[in-house]
Amino acid sequence: DAKTTQPTSMDCAEGRAANLxxxxxxxxxxxxxxxxxxxxxxxxxxxxxxxxxxxTNEMASLIITxxxxxxxxxxxxxxxxxTAVYYCIVRVDNxxxxxxxxxxxxxxxxx
Amino acid sequence: GAVVSQHPSWVICKSGTSVKIECRSLDFQATxxxxxxxxxxxxxxxxxxxxxxxxxxxxQGVEKDKFLINHASLTLSTLTVTSAHPxxxxxxxxxxxxxxxxxxxxxxxxxxxxxx
Numbered sequence: 001d002a003k004t005t006q007p008t009s010m011d012c013a014e015g016r017a018a019n020l021x022x023x024x025x026x027x028x029x030x031x032x033x034x035x036x037x038x039x040x041x042x043x044x045x046x047x048x049x050x051x052x053x054x055x056t057n058e059m060a061s062l063i064i065t066x067x068x069x070x071x072x073x074x075x076x077x078x079x080x081x082x083t084a085v086y087y088c089i090v091r092v093d094n095x096x097x098x099x100x101x102x103x104x105x106x107x108x109x110x111x
Numbered sequence: 112g113a114v115v116s117q118h119p120s121w122v123i124c125k126s127g128t129s130v131k132i133e134c135r136s137l138d139f140q141a142t143x144x145x146x147x148x149x150x151x152x153x154x155x156x157x158x159x160x161x162x163x164x165x166x167x168x169x170x171q172g173v174e175k176d177k178f179l180i181n182h183a184s185l186t187l188s189t190l191t192v193t194s195a196h197p198x199x200x201x202x203x204x205x206x207x208x209x210x211x212x213x214x215x216x217x218x219x220x221x222x223x224x225x226x227x
Contacts, residue, residue, distance in 0.1 A: 038155075042220060043206075046205070046215045098160060098216075101147075104154060
């Protein structure tokens, strides 16, 4: 699976949009981009995933560049409860394969 | 989304004892479940892949005789930490996919093990 690079940490003001970048310059054509987050002492929570097109759900939006070498997770109105470690993962769609977690980005939403 | 439940959520045990952690898929069947371990301030590390009805596949460096995995049914996988030592203290997390159609991986709440 392709390797990802994320900033170690980010701050965001409460109520503002949080934009979390992820670089995956070696992504191959059949690899999806997934985002998960982990709030302290809890299991990871699925946020969103995409292949080529931008995606939006009730939690967030995922913007994937046209060359697919990077993506941005957008939390439109961050709240204090969004403080967590956010993981960007790229992988092929294979049922039997696990997800490989990097260090992620520690997002702190500030009041 | 689908629900994966772990039990217990936290456990404290004495050194040398064995501890069993259960992972259940509550509203779907999972032929494959994954067990991760997470030390403080670190990311999740895959320990093993649990396959229903067959032996688990362990990652390099994970002792299969120490971390016993049993996946006896399509909704239950168990991880038993045998002869636990303080260095086994960690956050253990299981996960599962709902099936070939669903691409998301769903995680349990995690189980925090403290070995005294």
